[in-house]
Amino acid sequence: MIDRLTESLNFYSQALNLRAERQKVLASNIANSDTPGYKARDFDFASALHAAVDGQHAATQGGLQGGLPLATTEPGHIAGRGPASPAAGGIDLAYRNPMQPSLDGNTVDMNVERVQFMDNAVHYRADLQILGSQIKGLKSAMEPPR
Amino acid sequence: MAVNSIFGIAGSALTAQSARMNVAASNMANANSVAGPDGQPYRGKEVQFQLLAAPGSEIGGVAVTGVTENPAPFRREYRPDSPLADDQGYVKMPNVNPTDEMVNMISAARSYEANINVLNTAKNLALRTLTLGE
Numbered sequence: 001m002i003d004r005l006t007e008s009l010n011f012y013s014q015a016l017n018l019r020a021e022r023q024k025v026l027a028s029n030i031a032n033s034d035t036p037g038y039k040a041r042d043f044d045f046a047s048a049l050h051a052a053v054d055g056q057h058a059a060t061q062g063g064l065q066g067g068l069p070l071a072t073t074e075p076g077h078i079a080g081r082g083p084a085s086p087a088a089g090g091i092d093l094a095y096r097n098p099m100q101p102s103l104d105g106n107t108v109d110m111n112v113e114r115v116q117f118m119d120n121a122v123h124y125r126a127d128l129q130i131l132g133s134q135i136k137g138l139k140s141a142m143e144p145p146r
Numbered sequence: 147m148a149v150n151s152i153f154g155i156a157g158s159a160l161t162a163q164s165a166r167m168n169v170a171a172s173n174m175a176n177a178n179s180v181a182g183p184d185g186q187p188y189r190g191k192e193v194q195f196q197l198l199a200a201p202g203s204e205i206g207g208v209a210v211t212g213v214t215e216n217p218a219p220f221r222r223e224y225r226p227d228s229p230l231a232d233d234q235g236y237v238k239m240p241n242v243n244p245t246d247e248m249v250n251m252i253s254a255a256r257s258y259e260a261n262i263n264v265l266n267t268a269k270n271l272a273l274r275t276l277t278l279g280e
Contacts, residue, residue: 016275020271023152023267023268023271024151024152024155024205025205027152027155027156027264027268028155028205028206028207029205030156030159030260030261030264031155031156031158031159031207031208031261031264032159032195032197032207032208033257033260034162034163034166034195034208034253034254034257035195035196035197035208036194036195037197038197041204041205093204093205110260114260114263117264117267118267121267121270121271124271125271125274128271128274128275128278131278131279132278132279132280135278135279136279139279
């Protein structure tokens with residue numbers, strides 16, 4: 001029963017995790033905008049979310065692919081697999097194609113990074129909002145009638 | 147939680163950018179210092195930035211790896227009255243270009259602001275996450 005609840009909230013919690021991860025990548029780009037030789041990084045959110053949700057699904061179904069096995073030291077323990085990294089199996093970071101690379105080898109375009117950062121923050125807020133209202137809906141369904 | 151390490155990333159950038167601002171301020175202040183403690187004119191300084199990534203990670207904050215001196219030759223100014231003038235009447239002046247330093251200063255200030263914005267956004271998101279489901 002409880003794992004059903006977890007599964008119903010899984011999608012948005014995975015999305016939230018990935019949004020936080022992407023926020024970190026973009027923060028690193030902005031922080032290193034003056035570091036010689038730094039290459040701007042990012043990842044494809046859609047495919048990362050697909051991978052994360054599929055990996056999590058396989059893990060809850062006792063599948064073998066993806067994630068680390070749960071150590072079972074007592075007969076009563078339940079075997080399982082969990083995500084190895086915040087977003088189930090790590091994310092493939094790609095490089096940005098620079099519009100106008102600078103002489104010191106840095107490929108951070110501040111405008112792109114700022115826009116992506118704001119966009120990501122808004123999506124994070126939206127995911128939070130939806131996850132919050134899902135939790136609220138579940139809570140009100142559990143409450144006894146008054 | 148990844149949001150927490152954003153504070154580390156943006157915080158390290160703030161430290162690095164303020165170090166850069168300090169050095170630019172020092173260069174500007176000493177643009178006319180003809181003699182330092184060693185008797186030589188002031189040499190322009192420059193901070194070196196490097197990516198500060200945790201092992202196994204490709205992203206991270208910024209580290210200041212050191213302050214290097216500008217190897218460019220000193221500027222020579224014709225001032226025959228100066229006690230520091232050489233036999234041809236020239237005084238060696240610091241190799242600081244005030245225009246470059248001003249540009250450096252503005253660039254550091256803008257980068258600092260960008261990172262403050264990142265911090266604010268990350269803080270708001272983290273606070274909203276704490277009230278999830280209320």
